[in-house]
Amino acid sequence: MEKDRPALAALRKNLEMIPLDARVVLPVPVDRALTLLARQGQRFTLVFADPPYEAGLLDPTLRQLADLGLVATGGVVVAEHSSRSAPPPPRRALPERRRGATVTPR
Numbered sequence: 001m002e003k004d005r006p007a008l009a010a011l012r013k014n015l016e017m018i019p020l021d022a023r024v025v026l027p028v029p030v031d032r033a034l035t036l037l038a039r040q041g042q043r044f045t046l047v048f049a050d051p052p053y054e055a056g057l058l059d060p061t062l063r064q065l066a067d068l069g070l071v072a073t074g075g076v077v078v079a080e081h082s083s084r085s086a087p088p089p090p091r092r093a094l095p096e097r098r099r100g101a102t103v104t105p106r
Contacts, residue, residue, distance in 0.1 A: 001025070001028060001033040002025065003029060005027075008025070011025055024037070024044075030061050031064060034065065035064075037068075037070060038069070043069070043070060044071055045071075046076055047071060047078070048078050049061055049077060050079070053081065053085075058079055080103065082101055083098050083102065083103045084101065
């Protein structure tokens with residue numbers, strides 16, 4: 001899900017280079033997109049989340065993914081967060097890499 005048009009175009013271009021069986025990119029706010037995907041019966045084995053840090057969307061997005069059952073059994077959610085904030089629980093601890101104000105799993 002991406003609302004910013006230039007970021008959306010870059011995301012779509014980057015995804016074309018990745019050999020995936022399926023890709024879903026929706027140009028709508030994340031809460032609406034997740035509700036729509038749940039209504040469609042979608043389940044995902046891999047989810048990448050990189051919300052704007054200042055918007056406070058990571059915790060509610062992870063909760064909504066779980067509440068709507070959008071992550072398949074054995075699925076993985078990779079979520080970036082600010083190094084100035086703790087990752088929202090619950091999550092399985094993974095090694096992290098810090099780059100400035102960004103933290104990503106290694």
